[in-house]
Amino acid sequence: MGGNISSDGSVFGLHTRATSYVFAVDPAGLLRHLYWGPSIGDVGQFPVPALAEVSTNDPVAHLTPQEFPAHGGFRYFETALRVVLADGSRELRLDVAGHSVDGDELLINLRDSYAEVDVDLHYRLIADLDLIERWAVVRNSGVAPITVEALASGQIHIPATDLRFTNVHGHWNAEQQQFQQQVSYGKIVTEMRRGTSTHHHNPYFILDSGAGEHHGDVWFGALNYGGNFKCVVEQTQYGSTLAQIGLNDYDFAFVLAPGDELRAPTLVIGHSDSGFAAMSHRLHEYGRRLMRDDRIRPVLYNSWEAATFSVNCDSQIELARKAAQIGIELFVVDDGWFGQRHGIFDGLGDWYVNEEKFPDGLQPLIDEVHALGMQFGIWFEPESVNPPTELYAQHPEWIYQVPGRASEVSREQYLLNLTLPDVQEFVFRSIDDLLSRHPIDYVKWDVNRPIAQAGTERSLWKRHIDALYAVVDRLHEAHPNVLIEGCASGGGRIDFGTLRHFDDVWTSDNTDAYERLTVQRSYSFVYPIKAMRAWVTDVPNFMSQRIIPLRFRFHSAMMGTLGVGLDLNEASDAERAECASYIEQYKQIRDVIQEGLFFRLRVQTSNDYQAFQYLLGDRSVVFVFLPQTKIGFHGETPRFRLHGLDPQGTYEVRTDGSGSQRSKVQESMGAAADSDGAPAGDGPTRHSGEYLMHHGLSVRLVGDYASTILEVEQI
Numbered sequence: 001m002g003g004n005i006s007s008d009g010s011v012f013g014l015h016t017r018a019t020s021y022v023f024a025v026d027p028a029g030l031l032r033h034l035y036w037g038p039s040i041g042d043v044g045q046f047p048v049p050a051l052a053e054v055s056t057n058d059p060v061a062h063l064t065p066q067e068f069p070a071h072g073g074f075r076y077f078e079t080a081l082r083v084v085l086a087d088g089s090r091e092l093r094l095d096v097a098g099h100s101v102d103g104d105e106l107l108i109n110l111r112d113s114y115a116e117v118d119v120d121l122h123y124r125l126i127a128d129l130d131l132i133e134r135w136a137v138v139r140n141s142g143v144a145p146i147t148v149e150a151l152a153s154g155q156i157h158i159p160a161t162d163l164r165f166t167n168v169h170g171h172w173n174a175e176q177q178q179f180q181q182q183v184s185y186g187k188i189v190t191e192m193r194r195g196t197s198t199h200h201h202n203p204y205f206i207l208d209s210g211a212g213e214h215h216g217d218v219w220f221g222a223l224n225y226g227g228n229f230k231c232v233v234e235q236t237q238y239g240s241t242l243a244q245i246g247l248n249d250y251d252f253a254f255v256l257a258p259g260d261e262l263r264a265p266t267l268v269i270g271h272s273d274s275g276f277a278a279m280s281h282r283l284h285e286y287g288r289r290l291m292r293d294d295r296i297r298p299v300l301y302n303s304w305e306a307a308t309f310s311v312n313c314d315s316q317i318e319l320a321r322k323a324a325q326i327g328i329e330l331f332v333v334d335d336g337w338f339g340q341r342h343g344i345f346d347g348l349g350d351w352y353v354n355e356e357k358f359p360d361g362l363q364p365l366i367d368e369v370h371a372l373g374m375q376f377g378i379w380f381e382p383e384s385v386n387p388p389t390e391l392y393a394q395h396p397e398w399i400y401q402v403p404g405r406a407s408e409v410s411r412e413q414y415l416l417n418l419t420l421p422d423v424q425e426f427v428f429r430s431i432d433d434l435l436s437r438h439p440i441d442y443v444k445w446d447v448n449r450p451i452a453q454a455g456t457e458r459s460l461w462k463r464h465i466d467a468l469y470a471v472v473d474r475l476h477e478a479h480p481n482v483l484i485e486g487c488a489s490g491g492g493r494i495d496f497g498t499l500r501h502f503d504d505v506w507t508s509d510n511t512d513a514y515e516r517l518t519v520q521r522s523y524s525f526v527y528p529i530k531a532m533r534a535w536v537t538d539v540p541n542f543m544s545q546r547i548i549p550l551r552f553r554f555h556s557a558m559m560g561t562l563g564v565g566l567d568l569n570e571a572s573d574a575e576r577a578e579c580a581s582y583i584e585q586y587k588q589i590r591d592v593i594q595e596g597l598f599f600r601l602r603v604q605t606s607n608d609y610q611a612f613q614y615l616l617g618d619r620s621v622v623f624v625f626l627p628q629t630k631i632g633f634h635g636e637t638p639r640f641r642l643h644g645l646d647p648q649g650t651y652e653v654r655t656d657g658s659g660s661q662r663s664k665v666q667e668s669m670g671a672a673a674d675s676d677g678a679p680a681g682d683g684p685t686r687h688s689g690e691y692l693m694h695h696g697l698s699v700r701l702v703g704d705y706a707s708t709i710l711e712v713e714q715i
């Protein structure tokens, strides 16, 4: 839609709906980046002068902003490729050897004729989203093996300095903690070295120059990969900033036999000249298109927090009955149903149903769940094995290990060497058998420790992830209707690689509804809400010990794909009825939440409100939270300006009966109600689109952990 690739053989233009990305073969024969930003249709006007060295210490090859610089020659910035050739040298010079255009794809072939190494640079337009996918394939065209020691997916050149870098840091139970850092001289490096989880940094870069949600330049890129990655942002001495992202070169070496090739993960890049919201919208839609299954996600129940490993047929049936009563659509049995799994010490790898807990197998529970009108799901941690298991006794050679050294456990488990074909087959069979024998609709695929003691093979970091994706894809092929959730100790699998292969992501084991707002907000910068699983769990919260009202807990979890993890046996009838009403409301609005545009609303108040809007067609849903009322701001009625409405349209605003309530004392002091004159809960109000977008929606909350959901619909 609206895109095209222009090429006169030396200047190439990749044109999306509103952006252009331009590079050329320069007089030195190098592929030189020229431009990335708002559309410029005529690429013929770009000058490609021969570059002059700044000094003998800053030679031309170092200054040239190459599309894919390789290690060698006078190149001292980060390079995208480093190869050890058969003679031990690392010298490469990549010249343009050819190109081809096929629809929305451009292929540039770079070649070092002396070393007989080829690199194919692929670019694919996603024109309507103003995004470009790019990936690189390095090929050994010679007759002797070579070793790839570093391979990035791409290098990006931004003609600006003093940018701001945004990413997340975190760890288990504290995922998606956004940070922003000024880029200056030197490098910012974010990476993952653990093989299996992206808790600590996420495989994307966002660089902006003074941007806000709706203004300013933002350049961004995200990998389709959940394995070891490295992102380097480097401000040069020549007025530009480089961003490079791809496979991590940490402990990495990939031998290519003659004829073999290695593909770097797909990188999606984009430029927004209207701030972060536009970036998020494009990436959300990109993520939704990656997702294999476009069904609206069901409301699930999972008893992990309520029961941990103490699952058995009778207690799960009891929970299932209560879950069905409150409107749950998918009942998931978490950890503890298999092998001798009574805690973290045993069971992983023995994927047979535990007979003490399920004397007649899983079928009676599944039958009951289905009879109650719900789907059935089950937890696996297929990449792991506990030392006491039958699997480990039979196959001690299947784990990652260094011969002669004691193998180290984490969470009392080893990791299976998924690069071995026998292990891949075992993992596939374990899940496939269960899915073939029982009508199962959902699998939660977890992993709870990183790779360590990786042995002698330095390619396995990549091979593990490739094998993981291949097994998951194979399961999808065999069981196309089964949704598979990607989880790694909570939110360790949040990335576009996961979304290409899994159907949902578990966002965090941190289910504290207040902290979750921070996690979810950061998540929303890049990843689609439709994949963001969020549960309502018991109070005091198991980690924070915070006691948050059920209403706020539901509202926080309703911002994503809703799940419930409450101990429903302990809940009172009144609490269960309250749960049922939120779930009912969620079902009415979830299409807007899961598939709508998402806005992080500006909060024009000195109090600590957080507000978010979802928009789908003529319907909008607005969430407003006030975790804590500050003294002195009780009387303030903040306004939240909405986005994307029809200015001339008339909208009905319905509240859910919470909103501002004035106490008797407030009334006696003449304290104001909402500035729109209607305390929330008093029935719908009507406003024009332009009023809601420019003046804003007035919402006043009081108390701690106050929250409300407003439904806005054009009439």
Ligand code: GLA
Binding pocket: 304, 334, 335, 379, 446, 448, 487, 488, 489, 490, 491, 506, 508, 509
């Ligand atoms: C991980 C997951 C949890 C739960 C446990 C089970 O921590 O993130 O949701 O499944 O494992 O052991």
